[in-house]
Amino acid sequence: QVQLVESGGGLVQAGGSLRLSCTASGITFSVYAMGWYRQAPGKQRELVATITSRAITNYGDSVKGRFTISRDNAKSTVYLQMNSLKPEDTAVYYCSAGVSGRNYWGQGTQVTVSS
Secondary structure, three states, X not given: OOEEEEEOOEEEEOOOOEEEEEXXXXXXXXXXXXXXXXXXXXXXXXXXXXXXXXXXEEEOOOOOOOEXXXXXXXXXXXXXXXXXXXXXXXXXXXXXXXXOOEEEEOOOEEEEEEO
16 A cells, blocks of 8 residues: 655744655655645645656746755655745645656645745
8 A cells, every 4th residue: 555644744934944754655665756746725736846766856936946855765755845935835735656657645734834
């Protein structure tokens, strides 16, 4: 059974930082591309960042220069370091894992940035 478990969300003031973690089980983590997506109320889910099995990264335009995605294959965990947070970063953040057409999602973790 595949599980992606996110943690690290919470309430933070604008300008602050948070680090999200997503630990995977039931998959060969090292071969999967991992990603973070977010969905704010009334909006579509959007890309935050992805990292391939070879650690090539890609970021959504709104987070470039502020967020950093990384992975630790030994711990089957992907991280999202979020700095200089803004109120518009408020959303539920979801972890994803994908390879060869298979895609899995976590349950999400809430990030709220107060102004």
